[in-house]
Amino acid sequence: MKLHNSTDRIEKEIVLRAPRSRVWHALADAEQFGAWFGMKLEGAFAPGARAHGQIELPGHGNVTVEIAIERMDPETRMSYRWHPYAVESGVDYSSEPTTLVEFQLEEVAEGTRLTVVESGFDRIPAARRAEAFHMNDAGWAEQLQNIARYVAS
Amino acid sequence: MSLHSAGWREVSRAAPVFAALGDETRLALVARLSSDGPLSITRLTAGSAVTRQAITKHLDVLATAGLVSDVRRGRERIWELELEQMEAARTYLEHVSKRWDEALDRLKQFVEE
Numbered sequence: 001m002k003l004h005n006s007t008d009r010i011e012k013e014i015v016l017r018a019p020r021s022r023v024w025h026a027l028a029d030a031e032q033f034g035a036w037f038g039m040k041l042e043g044a045f046a047p048g049a050r051a052h053g054q055i056e057l058p059g060h061g062n063v064t065v066e067i068a069i070e071r072m073d074p075e076t077r078m079s080y081r082w083h084p085y086a087v088e089s090g091v092d093y094s095s096e097p098t099t100l101v102e103f104q105l106e107e108v109a110e111g112t113r114l115t116v117v118e119s120g121f122d123r124i125p126a127a128r129r130a131e132a133f134h135m136n137d138a139g140w141a142e143q144l145q146n147i148a149r150y151v152a153s
Numbered sequence: 154m155s156l157h158s159a160g161w162r163e164v165s166r167a168a169p170v171f172a173a174l175g176d177e178t179r180l181a182l183v184a185r186l187s188s189d190g191p192l193s194i195t196r197l198t199a200g201s202a203v204t205r206q207a208i209t210k211h212l213d214v215l216a217t218a219g220l221v222s223d224v225r226r227g228r229e230r231i232w233e234l235e236l237e238q239m240e241a242a243r244t245y246l247e248h249v250s251k252r253w254d255e256a257l258d259r260l261k262q263f264v265e266e
Contacts (some may be wrong), residue, residue: 006241007246008245008263010249010250010253012254012257014248014257014260014261016260016261016264016265018264018265022264023260023264026260026263026264032263035263036256036260036262036263037256037259037260038256038259078208084230084249088203114257114260116253116257118249118252118253121242121246121249122242122244129242
């Protein structure tokens, strides 16, 4: 927990016991990205490209997520913009601000250190944040089932 | 954790908040908004010995300290505690954060298998 109490960004760090090239492909290959993230992706990842993902949320049907790739430096960093928690079908999020997701890879003794930073939350309308929070109470139970299924398969 | 540097920064940043709350009328306004939710200036002034103009001034001081904010609804300004918005923003971030934890766990399995 950071002391500065920022409501604008999330920062994560994880060490993966896999070579940097393996981690890079899991991120940079849209199909592989979709496999672990939990969505079906259409379109390839490339700087400036837009890929569309379908997330199946029982009770909400299929929700489309648009990923706008910004930067791809092989085996080093990748960044994209999206609408966080754009999980309500029938709502047009396109005019709303996006958040920036940045992945950074670094070789360490155990394998690869991956850092994820998602920033720009303070520009997301307050009402949208409150609504996403309420929705996700229901969504989480479903998400956990998805994970259980994925792990078991 | 470095209590000396980071802790002090937190405290000094909170100074305007304490200053804004160091007034009986303003403290009462915060308490009222906390118990009764968003209120119009008319409702905040009703039954008070303090004039509407004075209340507005006090609310502006609270707003400058980031404690309250207002939205215009028709011809009225509705005031609410900013803390509630902060709380909602923080809860939201915790959820997004949890979602990343789950996703990264799945990524870990994916690349380590």
